[in-house]
Amino acid sequence: MNNINSIGYEISFQNSLNQLISFIDNSSYTKFFILTDEITTVHCLPALEVRLVGRTYDLIEVSAGEECKNLDFCIGVWKMLIDFNADRKSLLINLGGGVVTDMGGFIASTYKRGIDFVNVPTTLLSQVDASVGGKTGVDLDSIKNIIGTFTQPKAVFIAHEYLSTLPERQILSGLAEMLKHGLIKDQAYWNDLKNSDLSLPSAELVYRSVEIKNEVVIADPHEKGIRKALNFGHTVGHAVETFSLDNDKRSLTHGEAIAIGMVCESWLSCKKSGLSQNELDEIVGVLMRLYPKYNLQLERADEIITLMRKDKKNEGNKINCTLLVSIGNCLIDQICSEDELRESLEFYAGL
Amino acid sequence: MNNINSIGYEISFQNSLNQLISFIDNSSYTKFFILTDEITTVHCLPALEVRLVGRTYDLIEVSAGEECKNLDFCIGVWKMLIDFNADRKSLLINLGGGVVTDMGGFIASTYKRGIDFVNVPTTLLSQVDASVGGKTGVDLDSIKNIIGTFTQPKAVFIAHEYLSTLPERQILSGLAEMLKHGLIKDQAYWNDLKNSDLSLPSAELVYRSVEIKNEVVIADPHEKGIRKALNFGHTVGHAVETFSLDNDKRSLTHGEAIAIGMVCESWLSCKKSGLSQNELDEIVGVLMRLYPKYNLQLERADEIITLMRKDKKNEGNKINCTLLVSIGNCLIDQICSEDELRESLEFYAGL
Ligand SMILES: NC(=O)c1ccc[n+]([C@@H]2O[C@H](COP(=O)([O-])OP(=O)(O)OC[C@H]3O[C@@H](n4cnc5c(N)ncnc54)[C@H](O)[C@@H]3O)[C@@H](O)[C@H]2O)c1
Ligand SMILES: NC(=O)c1ccc[n+]([C@@H]2O[C@H](COP(=O)([O-])OP(=O)(O)OC[C@H]3O[C@@H](n4cnc5c(N)ncnc54)[C@H](O)[C@@H]3O)[C@@H](O)[C@H]2O)c1
Ligand SMILES: [Zn+2]
Ligand SMILES: [Zn+2]
Numbered sequence: 001m002n003n004i005n006s007i008g009y010e011i012s013f014q015n016s017l018n019q020l021i022s023f024i025d026n027s028s029y030t031k032f033f034i035l036t037d038e039i040t041t042v043h044c045l046p047a048l049e050v051r052l053v054g055r056t057y058d059l060i061e062v063s064a065g066e067e068c069k070n071l072d073f074c075i076g077v078w079k080m081l082i083d084f085n086a087d088r089k090s091l092l093i094n095l096g097g098g099v100v101t102d103m104g105g106f107i108a109s110t111y112k113r114g115i116d117f118v119n120v121p122t123t124l125l126s127q128v129d130a131s132v133g134g135k136t137g138v139d140l141d142s143i144k145n146i147i148g149t150f151t152q153p154k155a156v157f158i159a160h161e162y163l164s165t166l167p168e169r170q171i172l173s174g175l176a177e178m179l180k181h182g183l184i185k186d187q188a189y190w191n192d193l194k195n196s197d198l199s200l201p202s203a204e205l206v207y208r209s210v211e212i213k214n215e216v217v218i219a220d221p222h223e224k225g226i227r228k229a230l231n232f233g234h235t236v237g238h239a240v241e242t243f244s245l246d247n248d249k250r251s252l253t254h255g256e257a258i259a260i261g262m263v264c265e266s267w268l269s270c271k272k273s274g275l276s277q278n279e280l281d282e283i284v285g286v287l288m289r290l291y292p293k294y295n296l297q298l299e300r301a302d303e304i305i306t307l308m309r310k311d312k313k314n315e316g317n318k319i320n321c322t323l324l325v326s327i328g329n330c331l332i333d334q335i336c337s338e339d340e341l342r343e344s345l346e347f348y349a350g351l
Numbered sequence: 352m353n354n355i356n357s358i359g360y361e362i363s364f365q366n367s368l369n370q371l372i373s374f375i376d377n378s379s380y381t382k383f384f385i386l387t388d389e390i391t392t393v394h395c396l397p398a399l400e401v402r403l404v405g406r407t408y409d410l411i412e413v414s415a416g417e418e419c420k421n422l423d424f425c426i427g428v429w430k431m432l433i434d435f436n437a438d439r440k441s442l443l444i445n446l447g448g449g450v451v452t453d454m455g456g457f458i459a460s461t462y463k464r465g466i467d468f469v470n471v472p473t474t475l476l477s478q479v480d481a482s483v484g485g486k487t488g489v490d491l492d493s494i495k496n497i498i499g500t501f502t503q504p505k506a507v508f509i510a511h512e513y514l515s516t517l518p519e520r521q522i523l524s525g526l527a528e529m530l531k532h533g534l535i536k537d538q539a540y541w542n543d544l545k546n547s548d549l550s551l552p553s554a555e556l557v558y559r560s561v562e563i564k565n566e567v568v569i570a571d572p573h574e575k576g577i578r579k580a581l582n583f584g585h586t587v588g589h590a591v592e593t594f595s596l597d598n599d600k601r602s603l604t605h606g607e608a609i610a611i612g613m614v615c616e617s618w619l620s621c622k623k624s625g626l627s628q629n630e631l632d633e634i635v636g637v638l639m640r641l642y643p644k645y646n647l648q649l650e651r652a653d654e655i656i657t658l659m660r661k662d663k664k665n666e667g668n669k670i671n672c673t674l675l676v677s678i679g680n681c682l683i684d685q686i687c688s689e690d691e692l693r694e695s696l697e698f699y700a701g702l
Binding site: 071075078085109110111112113114135136140141143146147148309310 | 497661
C-alpha cells in the first residue's frame with residue numbers, strides 16, 4: 001500500500017503514525033497543536049503521545065459529536081490558538097473523526113487567513129471519505145457543512161489500528177461510503193465488499209476506497225462536474241440525516257442516513273436512469289441486511305423535501321441527484337421532481 | 352484611467368456603477384444580494400438602485416462600524432443567505448467601506464464553501480487599500496482580522512462620486528494609506544500628495560494609489576515577502592488601533608492609528624535602517640499637520656507592545672517591522688526589540 005497522491009499532498013497508509021512524526025521532525029513549523037475530541041483523546045492520542053516524546057505541542061480538545069461541529073466550537077478553538085500565540089507558521093494536527101478533521105480544517109484555513117493542517121482520521125468514515133477532497137466546514141442552524149472552505153491538508157495519515165476501538169455503528173457509518181464507491185465506479189470492488197466480513201473492513205478495502213474517491217476528486221477538485229458522482233445517496237441522505245438530528249433522540253449516523261439515501265436513489269435510478277430491477281434488488285438486499293430499518297415518518301415527508309431544497313448542491317429550485325445506470329456506473333445532474341423524491345421515500349418506508 | 356488588472360479580476364474607475372450593471376447583466380448568476388451597512392444604505396445604495404431598476408436582488412444590511420466586523424454579524428448574514436435560499440451560483444455585492452467589503456468577502460468565501468462576490472468600496476480607505484489584495488476577514492476578541500481568508504473578488508468598482516458624502520475624518524483615514532504608498536514606493540507620488548488639496552483627493556491620486564498597491568500585491572499575493580512593504584506603519588499602528596478600540600470612547604480610525612504608526616516607524620527607520628534626519632522631519636511634519644495628536648498613555652505602553660506581539664504578521668516571538676531607507680524605498684522584516692518600540696512610542700508622545 002503505497003502512499004496515495006492527492007491534490008498537493010500525500011495520504012499514507014503504512015506506519016502512518018511514524019510517518020507523521022517524520023513529517024513533524026522534517027518541517028519548520030514554529031508550533032504544533034493537536035485537536036482532539038474527548039473520545040479521541042482517550043482512544044487515539046496515546047498512540048501518538050508515546051511517539052511525540054521530547055517534542056513540544058499544545059492540546060486542544062472539543063466535545064465529541066456532530067452537535068459540536070459548529071461556529072461556537074470554532075470560536076472556542078480560535079480563542080485558544082490566540083491565547084497560545086499560534087502564529088502563521090503553526091501546524092494544526094486534527095486527530096479524530098470527520099467532525100474533528102472538517103472543523104479543524106475550517107479553523108486552520110481561516111485562522112490568520114490560513115495556517116497549515118494535517119489530518120489523522122480515526123473513524124472509518126473519515127478515513128475513506130473525509131481524508132480526500134479538501135472540504136472543510138461546520139454546520140449552522142442544523143444545515144450541514146453550510147459554512148466552510150475548500151482547503152487541502154498538507155498530509156493525511158491513515159492508521160488502520162485506530163479502527164479497533166471504533167463502535168460497530170461507526171464502522172457501519174463508514175462502510176456506507178465504501179459501498180457507494182463501489183456502486184458509482186467499481187463493480188468488482190462492490191462484489192469484494194459484498195463477500196467480505198464487514199465487521200472490520202480490511203486495510204486493503206479501506207485503501208481501495210480512498211483510491212476511488214481520490215480519482216474522482218482529482219478529476220474535479222471544485223465539484224463543478226464529475227465529482228458530483230460522490231453525491232450518490234446524499235441528496236436524500238443528507239436531508240434524512242438533518243431531519244433525524246433535529247427530531248430523534250438517538251439520531252442517525254451519516255452512513256445510516258446515506259444508506260437510506262442510496263436505497264431511495266437506487267429506486268429513482270431504476271425509475272429514471274436505467275438501473276435494472278435485478279441490480280436494484282441486489283443493492284436494496286445488501287443495504288437492508290447491513291443497516292437497521294429507520295422509521296421514516298411519511299406524514300412529515302414535506303419537511304424532508306424542504307431540507308433537500310436547501311441543500312447547497314442545488315442551483316435555483318431544482319433538486320439534483322446522482323443516479324446509477326448500473327452497478328459501477330452513474331450519471332450526475334439528474335433532476336428529480338418533488339413527487340419522485342416523495343415516492344422514493346415511500347418505497348423505502350414500504351420495505 | 353483604464354481598468355487596472357489585479358489577480359484574476361479588474362478594478363474599474365470610469366463609469367463604475369454602469370460597469371457593475373453590465374457585469375450583472377452579462378453574468379449567469381442565479382441570485383444577487385447586496386450587502387450594505389446602515390449608512391451606505393442611505394448614502395450609496397440610491398445611486399445603484401436607480402441603475403438596478405427592473406432587476407431582482409435582495410438587500411442585507413448590517414450595522415455600521417468596526418465593532419460590527421465580527422462573527423456574530425457573519426452568522427446573521429449567513430442565516431439570511433440561507434433563508435433567501437442563496438445557492439452556489441449567487442453573487443454577493445459588497446457596497447460599503449472596508450468593514451463591509453472585508454466581512455462580506457469573508458462571508459462569501461465561506462458560504463457553501465465559497466460563492467462569488469464583487470466589491471464596491473465607498474470610503475477612501477476601502478478604495479485605495481481594501482480594493483486590492485484579496486484579504487477578507489473579521490475581528491475576534493478585538494484582534495483585528497484574525498479570522499479570514501485570501502479570496503479575490505470577481506471585480507471591483509470604484510466610484511469617486513461616493514467620496515462626496517464621506518466625513519472629513521474618513522477621508523483622512525484613507526489618506527494615511529495613500530501617503531504610505533508614496534513613502535514605501537514612490538517619492539514623486541509622495542510629493543504630489545504633499546502639494547495637493549487633500550480635503551478630497553482627486554480621482555487621479557486615488558488611481559495612482561491603487562496602482563502602487565496592485566504592483567506590490569501582484570508580486571507577492573500571499574504575503575510571503577515583498578508585500579510586507581505595505582505593513583509600514585502597521586506594526587505600531589495596528590496595536591495602537593486595537594488599544595484605542597478597547598479603551599477610548601471615540602476610538603481612532605484605522606488611518607489615524609496608521610499615521611501614528613508611520614511616525615513611530617519612521618523614527619525607527621531613522622535609528623535602524625538609514626532614513627535621514629531630514630526625511631524623518633519631513634514625514635513627521637506632514638503627518639502631524641494632517642492628523643490630530645493622540646494622547647498615547649505611555650504608562651500603558653506595555654499593553655500596546657503585548658498587542659504587537661499578538662499581531663498575526665509575527666512569527667515566534669519576534670516583532671517585525673517594515674522600515675524606510677529613504678522616502679520611496681523600504682526594507683521588510685526588520686526585527687525591532689520591545690525597548691526600541693517603546694522608545695518610538697515615547698518619540699511620538701514627545702512631539
Ligand atoms: N470532508 C469531507 O469530505 C467529509 C466526508 C464525509 C463526512 N464528513 C463529515 O464527517 C462527519 C462524520 O464523520 P465521523 O463519523 O467520523 O464523525 P465523528 O468525528 O463525530 O466520529 C464519530 C464518533 O466516533 C468517535 N471516535 C473517533 N475516533 C474513534 C476511535 N478511533 N475509537 C473510538 N471512537 C472514536 C468520535 O469521538 C465520535 O464520537 C460529519 O460531520 C460529516 O459531515 C466530511
Ligand atoms: N482588505 C484589506 O486589504 C483592507 C485594507 C485596509 C483596511 N481594511 C479594513 O477596512 C476597515 C476600515 O475601512 P473603512 O474606514 O472603510 O471602514 P468602514 O467600512 O467602517 O467605513 C467607515 C464609516 O464610513 C461610512 N461610510 C461608508 N461609505 C460612506 C460614504 N460614501 N459616505 C458616507 N459614509 C460612508 C461607514 O458606514 C462607516 O461608518 C477596517 O476593518 C480594516 O481592517 C481592509
Ligand atoms: Zn457522505
Ligand atoms: Zn492599513
